[in-house]
Amino acid sequence: MISMSSAPISIKSVFHEIMHSKSGFAGVAILIFIILTSLIAVVSPENIVEKWNDPQAWLDKPRLAAPEWTTLFTGGNPAKTIIVNSQDFKKDVQQIQPNVTKIELRARVVYDYDTPPSELNIMLKIAGEARVLLTIKWVRPDGSTVELLREVTEPKSKTIFTYIDREVAANVQAYLQKLGVADSLPIGVTLFSSEKSLIEGAPKLIKSHDVKPSRPYELIVEATSESKGFDVDAQLNLLGVVYGLCGTDNLRRDIFLGIVWGAPIALAFGLVAAFVVTLIQAIFGAISGYYGSKVDEIIQRITDVYLVLPFLSLLITIQFIYKTTIWTLLIAVIALSLFGGVTKSVRSMALQIREEPYIEAAKSYGASRRRILIFYILPRLLPYTFANITVSVPAYVFLEASLSILGLGDPALPTWGKLISEAFSGGAAYYGYWWWIIIPSMFIVLVSTAFALIWYSLDKVLNPRLREE
Amino acid sequence: MLSKSYLAKRASLLAVTLIVATYLTVIIANGGGLVDQILTSQIRFDVTSTLSRDPAFNRLPEEERERLLEQRIELAIRAKGLDQPFIVRSFIYLVDALTLRLGQALVIKSNTGSRAVVDIIMERLPATVALFTTATVIYSVLGILIGLVMARKPGGLFDRFMTMLAVITGVIPPWFFAIIFLLLFAFYIKLFPFGGFVSVPSPTDPFLYALDVLYHMVLPLLTWVFASFPFWAYITRNIVIQTIGEDFVTMAKAKGLSEATVLRRYVLRPSLPPIITNVALALIASWQGAIITEVVFGWPGIGNLLNLAILSTDAPVVIGVAVMYAYLLVATVLILDIIYSLVDPRLKIG
Numbered sequence: 041m042i043s044m045s046s047a048p049i050s051i052k053s054v055f056h057e058i059m060h061s062k063s064g065f066a067g068v069a070i071l072i073f074i075i076l077t078s079l080i081a082v083v084s085p086e087n088i089v090e091k092w093n094d095p096q097a098w099l100d101k102p103r104l105a106a107p108e109w110t111t112l113f114t115g116g117n118p119a120k121t122i123i124v125n126s127q128d129f130k131k132d133v134q135q136i137q138p139n140v141t142k143i144e145l146r147a148r149v150v151y152d153y154d155t156p157p158s159e160l161n162i163m164l165k166i167a168g169e170a171r172v173l174l175t176i177k178w179v180r181p182d183g184s185t186v187e188l189l190r191e192v193t194e195p196k197s198k199t200i201f202t203y204i205d206r207e208v209a210a211n212v213q214a215y216l217q218k219l220g221v222a223d224s225l226p227i228g229v230t231l232f233s234s235e236k237s238l239i240e241g242a243p244k245l246i247k248s249h250d251v252k253p254s255r256p257y258e259l260i261v262e263a264t265s266e267s268k269g270f271d272v273d274a275q276l277n278l279l280g281v282v283y284g285l286c287g288t289d290n291l292r293r294d295i296f297l298g299i300v301w302g303a304p305i306a307l308a309f310g311l312v313a314a315f316v317v318t319l320i321q322a323i324f325g326a327i328s329g330y331y332g333s334k335v336d337e338i339i340q341r342i343t344d345v346y347l348v349l350p351f352l353s354l355l356i357t358i359q360f361i362y363k364t365t366i367w368t369l370l371i372a373v374i375a376l377s378l379f380g381g382v383t384k385s386v387r388s389m390a391l392q393i394r395e396e397p398y399i400e401a402a403k404s405y406g407a408s409r410r411r412i413l414i415f416y417i418l419p420r421l422l423p424y425t426f427a428n429i430t431v432s433v434p435a436y437v438f439l440e441a442s443l444s445i446l447g448l449g450d451p452a453l454p455t456w457g458k459l460i461s462e463a464f465s466g467g468a469a470y471y472g473y474w475w476w477i478i479i480p481s482m483f484i485v486l487v488s489t490a491f492a493l494i495w496y497s498l499d500k501v502l503n504p505r506l507r508e509e
Numbered sequence: 510m511l512s513k514s515y516l517a518k519r520a521s522l523l524a525v526t527l528i529v530a531t532y533l534t535v536i537i538a539n540g541g542g543l544v545d546q547i548l549t550s551q552i553r554f555d556v557t558s559t560l561s562r563d564p565a566f567n568r569l570p571e572e573e574r575e576r577l578l579e580q581r582i583e584l585a586i587r588a589k590g591l592d593q594p595f596i597v598r599s600f601i602y603l604v605d606a607l608t609l610r611l612g613q614a615l616v617i618k619s620n621t622g623s624r625a626v627v628d629i630i631m632e633r634l635p636a637t638v639a640l641f642t643t644a645t646v647i648y649s650v651l652g653i654l655i656g657l658v659m660a661r662k663p664g665g666l667f668d669r670f671m672t673m674l675a676v677i678t679g680v681i682p683p684w685f686f687a688i689i690f691l692l693l694f695a696f697y698i699k700l701f702p703f704g705g706f707v708s709v710p711s712p713t714d715p716f717l718y719a720l721d722v723l724y725h726m727v728l729p730l731l732t733w734v735f736a737s738f739p740f741w742a743y744i745t746r747n748i749v750i751q752t753i754g755e756d757f758v759t760m761a762k763a764k765g766l767s768e769a770t771v772l773r774r775y776v777l778r779p780s781l782p783p784i785i786t787n788v789a790l791a792l793i794a795s796w797q798g799a800i801i802t803e804v805v806f807g808w809p810g811i812g813n814l815l816n817l818a819i820l821s822t823d824a825p826v827v828i829g830v831a832v833m834y835a836y837l838l839v840a841t842v843l844i845l846d847i848i849y850s851l852v853d854p855r856l857k858i859g
Contacts, residue, residue: 063673341522344523348835361544431679442682469696485677488681493673495676
């Protein structure tokens with residue numbers, strides 16, 4: 041800071057000033073919002089951190105879907121995600137021969153979106169000992185049927201990604217040929233267009249409410265086997281092209297969950313780093329300024345060395361060589377910033393305070409040097425230290441993000457920095473997946489703005505001279 | 510006149526600072542000796558695989574082979590000087606670094622195929638200097654001008670807006686704007702390329718080549734200027750306002766001098782030294798490049814080199830860049846000291 045007043049301000053009046061200035065109040069309000077967001081993660085019983093890097097855990101989410109609210113601006117009614125759980129399938133078990141069981145599962149989906157889903161996936165759980173004859177059919181609202189699959193399969197769990205499955209592609213192609221359609225259409229378009237429009241060569245999406253009375257789409261899974269303990273369960277995932285509040289990334293992960301679970305990490309890292317670093321630097325500065333002579337000289341020389349050290353390069357080196365978690369990174373950050381700018385500025389403030397009469401008075405009635413330092417000088421430096429903490433919290437939140445951009449973030453945790461860096465390396469800026477970059481970025485900027493606003497309200501108190509009209 | 514003892518004291522202090530900072534950099538860049546271990550096992554692997562491809566070696570009896578292998582490995586390790594303990598070696602590294610014998614890189618090569626760290630750095634330096642020196646000049650001039658406007662009406666709407674902007678851009682790192690600008694200007698508006706130094710294939714005509722480099726430089730330049738000028742304006746504003754508060758300015762105003770004269774002669778002139786210090790230090794710092802911004806834009810400068818060097822544990826390159834920067838910084842500080850002690854007699858007493 042360029043100027044510092046040494047007018048006595050108590051830490052209490054600092055809080056008073058924050059809450060009674062517009063900018064301070066706005067900053068605190070934003071901060072409370074972020075804290076509430078992070079409380080969701082702290083309170084929630086779900087363990088998103090563990091789930092985050094497990095690709096199997098996100099199969100029921102679309103890939104690279106924009107947030108749902110974008111439809112407010114783009115108009116239309118693009119597909120949202122519809123999940124039909126196994127309980128919602130109508131199950132019909134028939135004993136067609138003494139040993140042979142036929143299970144029929146039916147799922148009904150009312151579908152009124154303007155676009156086909158981005159993916160149509162069927163998750164099957166087949167129990168039993170012998171092989172199973174499996175037939176999967178898709179019935180449109182106009183009553184036409186497409187056979188997706190007819191095969192003999194082992195009794196095990198599997199997921200059929202219909203849009204990219206080879207068998208399904210062959211079956212759908214055969215269906216189109218039977219209709220006399222020459223060109224090959226995407227499977228999604230074929231499954232969600234009326235048969236009439238396909239024959240006419242101008243595929244048009246058919247909605248449940250296009251027919252009177254309205255009818256849903258229907259998925260029929262038929263499985264026949266003579267195996268003992270034979271059972272089939274199915275789940276139908278119609279994945280949308282828009283999803284949730286914040287959209288999804290290229291691994292189908294819900295960005296909203298990443299942001300919520302990243303919030304406490306960002307706040308904890310930023311606050312702890314800012315608090316510890318500023319406090320240590322301030323204490324060294326105060327000791328340096330008040331004790332003077334040899335102690336001053338030593339601390340100032342060490343500070344000079346620290347100021348010359350290439351901070352970011354060394355931090356990257358440490359993080360690269362020891363490939364550590366975010367908390368050991370925190371220790372490295374603190375170790376590399378024990379001395380710094382705050383040491384210098386606090387020292388010059390302490391030099392001023394040292395000469396004031398009340399210190400003289402304290403000396404005269406025999407207060408020890410340590411007592412004067414702790415009870416007479418440090419409290420005077422607190423407002424300035426506090427202001428410095430507020431302005432350096434976002435810097436540390438961004439520091440974590442910076443290391444993530446270089447691929448040196450915490451390998452396990454979903455941090456905001458990692459969201460942005462994954463978006464960048466995933467080519468979000470090159471393909472225009474703006475939500476993937478902009479939304480996590482907005483949260484980091486929001487935190488920065490909150491602390492900047494608080495600092496601004498403090499700066500008015502600490503440097504009144506710079507605010508005069 | 511210039512006090513020699515003051516200057517000598519400052520110079521020796523800076524020298525000590527330089528030595529200690531360089532030594533710490535040497536230790537950390539070598540991972541506290543970890544890089545030496547990596548090198549040793551690399552040599553062991555190389556020698557073993559070379560020898561095992563030699564038919565004559567394979568015909569030797571088992572014991573003979575073992576003996577020969579150990580002998581060769583020991584020779585190779587001694588040839589690289591790795592037989593000494595790291596503490597001893599760290600001091601050798603330190604002396605080499607301080608005497609600017611930057612040595613050979615472990616992994617990285619220059620485009621001409623040279624392994625000399627000096628060649629590698631010198632090859633990358635022009636790109637960084639071109640980009641960041643231009644940016645520093647633009648944002649400091651812009652910042653000073655805006656800072657003067659802010660100082661004219663402290664607490665006014667423009668002042669408050671710029672202060673807020675300064676604090677926000679002050680904590681947001683430039684690479685963040687880089688990503689946003691890429692999305693905005695390269696993807697949506699399609700005005701500028703996504704990064705790189707020149708188009709591929711590059712134009713052969715020197716003029717067109719320069720133009721192409723300039724075209725690629727616009728977006729990084731814009732990013733750096735946008736990220737830096739508000740804070741710069743804020744610093745200038747604070748310095749100027751402090752000067753305006755001085756008695757001699759009130760005195761000049763009382764004499765009835767025009768506002769322009771007061772601003773130029775009584776406010777700007779005494780404000781200039783701290784502003785110049787800041788500009789000089791920022792200029793030196795800019796030659797270190799910006800690791801992440803350069804990575805994001807694929808700009809082939811020192812920052813990108815540092816990233817590459819760190820990710821391939823190429824300690825000599827990391828140390829080389831750090832030492833050159835430390836020398837530049839220390840030299841700048843010393844020069845500024847000399848200038849100030851010439852200009853401002855109060856400083857001589859130190």
